[in-house]
Amino acid sequence: MRRDFLKLCGMAGLGLACPIGPRSYSLEAQNRNEAPPYDGPYYIVFNASGGWDTTYLMDPKGVGDINRLFKVGDILTKGNHKFAPIAKHIQGGMSNESFFGEFGNELFTLNGLDYSVNNHSPGARYMATGKLDSLAYPTFAALVAACKGPTCPLSFLTFGNYSATGNIVAMSRVPYLPSLQKIANADAIEGNPKSPYHDDFALNRIEKALREQRETRLTMPLLPRQERAESMLYAAQINSKAMQRVTRHIPSTIPKERLAQQAEIALASFKAGVCVSANLSIGQFDSHVNNDQDQMKLLPELLAGIAYVMRRAEALKIRDKLVVIIQSEMGRTPTYNKQNxxxxxxxxxxxxxxxxxxxxxxxxxxxxxxxxxxxNPKTLSIDKAKGIRIRPEHIHEALRQYAGIADHGFSRKFPLGLPENEKLQGFWG
Amino acid sequence: MFGAGFEGDSLPPKERWRALQWLGERTAKDPRFAVAMVEHAYYLLTGRKVLSPPKDLGDPFYDARSRAFQEQRTQVEAIANRFAKSGFNFKSVLKDWVVSDFYRADGLSTISMHPERRIEMEDLGLVRMLAPEQVERKVGAIFGQPWGKLNDQMAMLYGGIDSKEVTERAADPSGAMGAIQRILANDVACKQTALDFNRKAKDRLLFPHIEPDVLPGISSESDSKIRQTIVHLNQRILGQYDTMDSPDVDRIFQLFFGIVKDASERKGIDPRENYHCRRNLPGDALADPKYTIRAWRAVVTFLLRQPGFLYE
Known part of the structure; x- marks a missing residue:
């Protein structure tokens, strides 16, 4: 039956996007014709929407009037990281001290990124896609999902921020855990597996009739477009059964924090092998008034969200396959305005x-x-003479290389146009 | 910098206050306007752009692609000519496309395994997956009320657009969309089957010719009534006209028969329809001792998962 499914996907041009990985793909699942799970790597993009103050995080200054909460001598370090001391200024979330203490050894930071614009929409688009002057380009998260798992049921999940798909992959917005539960158990009332719509024997008869009908249709003289559409439809409905795997990874208690809620949906989908990438986002960083109060509330919330993801991924045993990108669409000025x-x-x-x-x-x-x-893109060292401005397209080119999709047809469809001598050498270490 | 104008004609100063209208008048006189509108109408109707001429001379199917392009181009130009003669009445373009083979073709007389022929026919036929709003309207037209759940986030998940980040409707279903199709089929069948049987026969939309006490395999008369109902359902839900002995009707009859038979052989089956599917209906009308209402619900579920329902 699994062979039939694979054959069907092939006929439909689906090319089985959730490739068979080392994770167990049970005989029972195969017999249910489920698509095999996508086995990683999984990509999460955290967006600090509104523009974060990097001088209160990974690029502290403490000189002039850039930071009112600390002076240059107060700046802390963890290994090669320098960070702003904020522990005594925050009410909740996670401090820089704790964050760099826990993750500094794994963390890679690029400072001095040139966003090139200082408006929200173009900035968000540029950071998400690596292309400033086009509305057509997909975000990196969408691109990698399209390349790695186009038929995974929830290949590209997004919870906000700029999420264009370039029309190469379906965008999935699953706002709440109960929504995920519902689509994961499509044959159960309100997604409750204990309340099926049909008795098992009736559902089996429906599936059998659909399968027989499909086999009959394949022997009929259909228009090529019709044949493809019918195969795609049947494969999608069969493929959707893979969503059931999500159920067992949905936590019984729903976390209160907004990033943690998004994270649970993404992680359950990763663990179930039905998702490649997720765009996680929290907003309100746009601190034109009372910058320090806002940033001291939001940066710890962001860091706590990242830590939550890492710890839960560890518990789910997928942390070693998790790629995390932490970004914002712009920074904040080195001086305070009249409204602080x-x-x-x-x-x-x-x-x-x-x-x-x-x-x-x-x-x-x-x-x-x-x-x-x-x-300097070759040495990655500061070089006022031969150095260049590192812009989002440099980062995206490096990300495409890292994900192994730089030569994929979809990447070629959306070229970044970066000269060879500007590509960042040894960026990932 | 060029001054304001169109194709070498400068915008006269006295027309500056109505520059857009001036441009419109000239645009409509351009022969490319009629062709562009005909191509746009094709996109509106099919969700696909018209074919482009093949460029790759090394493509083994270059001749086939070229023939397909030429045929479609001939059609585009013919419709564009009629469009111009009609005084640019856009309705005539839509009508011309709808009656053309490109729109109406719905099958082949013989199986063509020859790749060249398949390439030539690649763009024939409508075969368009319905958008979320269209699915809701179709459910409303068939069952008397829309499903009501294919909106907002669910519509986005079902390939809808928000005109900001998602600007093109999904042309093919994803796995998540497949799940929503299953939810829709289960839920609409659940809400409508018992409800329809609860109406007077003359008022029913789905089951006007049968009662739940008609069992399969008892007599030719009962089997005939069941088949007649299947033909009616196929027509109402799929827009498909079948004879009572067609293979599709046979398959659905076997589905209905098999479920009723399975239920009769099981112990402890609830003699009533599922609570969720009989909510808000009078209790005595919803007894289902022979499992026929649930078997008909399974039939409706089966039909709602078909391409004939989910595609145009």
């Missing part, structure tokens, strides 16, 4: 965690006025 806020700034940072990403590293820099310092 900070406005938009086009220089910032990005952080990464994951397998094959060498941690305890910081590359790039900003100067004492928070302007970018050129980086």
């Amino acid at each position: 806020g900070k406005d938009h700034w086009s220089i910032g940072s990005i952080m990464f965690l994951g397998p094959r990403i060498k941690g305890n590293r910081v590359i790039g820099a900003t100067d004492e006025k928070q302007f970018h310092v050129p980086l």
Whole structure:
């Protein structure tokens, strides 16, 4: 039966996107014609939506009037990381001290990233896709999902921020855990497995009749387009049964924190092998008024969300396959405005965690006025003479290389146009 | 910088206040306008753009693709000519496409395994997956009320658009969409089957010719009534006209028969329809001692999962 399913997918042009990995793919599941699970790597993009203040996180200054909460001498370190001391200023979430203490050895930071714009929409688009001047490009999360698992039932999950798909993969928005439960158990009332719509023998008869009908249709003279559509439809309905695997990974208690709720949906879907990438987002970073209060509330919330993901991934035994990208669409000015806020700034940072990403590293820099310092793409060292401005397309090119999709047809369809001599050499360590 | 104008004609100063209308008048006179509108109408009707001429001379199917393009181009130009003669009445374009073979073809007379022929016919036929709003309207038209759940987040998950980040409707179903199709089929059948049997026969939409006490395999008369009902359901839900002995009707009859038989052989089966499916209905009308209401519900579920329902 599994062979039939694979054959059917092939006929439908599906090319089985959830490739068979080392995870067990039970005989029972095979007999139910479920698609085999996608086995990683899994990609999570955290978005600090609104523009984060990097000087209160991974690029502390403490000089001039850039940071009112600490001075340069207060700046802390963990290995090669420098970070702002914020523990005594926060009410909840996770401090920089705890975050870098726990994850510093795995964390890779790039400072001095040139966002090139300081408006929210173009900035979010540029950071998400690596292309500033096109609305057509997919986000990295969508692109990697399309390349690695186009027929996974929830291949690309998003919870907000810029999420364009380039129309190469379906976008899935599953806002709440109960929504996931519902679509995971499509044959049960309100997704409750104890309340099936049909008795098992009736459902088996329905599935059998559908299968027989499909086999008959394959012997009939159909238009090519019709034949493909029918095969796609049948494969999608069969494929959707793989969603049932999600159920056992949905936690019995729903966390209260917004990032943790998003994380549970994404992690359950990863663990079940039905998802490749997820876009997680929290907003309100746009601190034009009272910057320090807002950032001291939101940065710890973001860090706590990342830590939650890492710990839950550990518990689910998928942490070693989890790639985490932590970003925002812009930074905040080096000076305060009259309302004690900070406005938009086009220089910032990005952080990464994951397998094959060498941690305890910081590359790039900003100067004492928070302007970018050129980086040599070959040596990855500061180089005011031969260095270049590192922009989102440089990061996206590196991400495509890292994910092994740089030469995929979809990546070629959306070229980044980066000259060969600007590609970041040995970026991942 | 070029001054304002169109194709070498400058916009006269006295027309500046109505520049858009001035542009519209000139655009409509351009022969490419009629062709562009005909191509746009094709996109509106089928969800696909018209074929482009093949470029790769090394493509083994170059000749086939070229023939397919030429045929479609001939049709586009013919419709564009009639469009211009009609005084640019857009309705005529839609009508012309709808009566053309490109739109109406729904099958082949023989199986064509020859790849060249298949490439030539690749763009024939409508075969368009219904958008979430269309599915809701179709459920409303068939059952008298829409499902009501294919909106907002669920609509997005079902390949809908938000005109911001998602600008094209999904042309093919994903696994998540397959799950929603199953939920829809189960839930609509659940809500509508018992409800329909609870109506007076003359008011029923799905089962006007049969009662739940008609069992399969008892007499030719009862089997005939069941088949007649299947023909009616096929027509109502799929828009498919079958004879009572067609293979499709046979398959559905066997589905109905098999479920009733399985239920009769099981012990401890509830003699009533599922609580969720009989909610808000009078209790005595919903006894299902022979499992026929549930078997008919299974038939409706089966039909709602068909391409004939989910595709145009």
